[in-house]
Amino acid sequence: MPCIDTSARISRPDDLYQMLIDAHQGLSDDDSMKLNAKLVLLLANQIGDMDILSQAIDLARESASPSGEIAA
Numbered sequence: 001m002p003c004i005d006t007s008a009r010i011s012r013p014d015d016l017y018q019m020l021i022d023a024h025q026g027l028s029d030d031d032s033m034k035l036n037a038k039l040v041l042l043l044a045n046q047i048g049d050m051d052i053l054s055q056a057i058d059l060a061r062e063s064a065s066p067s068g069e070i071a072a
Contacts, residue, residue: 004055 024032
């Protein structure tokens with residue numbers, strides 16, 4: 001089974017962060033959640049490997065607190 005690569009692979013992380021912030025500009029909370037869901041599905045389709053996607057979901061879930069907020 002392939003193992004998820006959690007090393008930094010984004011060459012310009014600040015630019016990516018700004019792109020994400022800009023994409024949500026002017027959206028309602030509901031539309032912002034829809035954008036996030038669509039983005040996740042598009043990227044999951046790009047990855048295409050169910051083992052990797054399962055590991056990514058598990059890692060993301062582990063970092064979330066019971067209240068749903070990301071733990072520090």
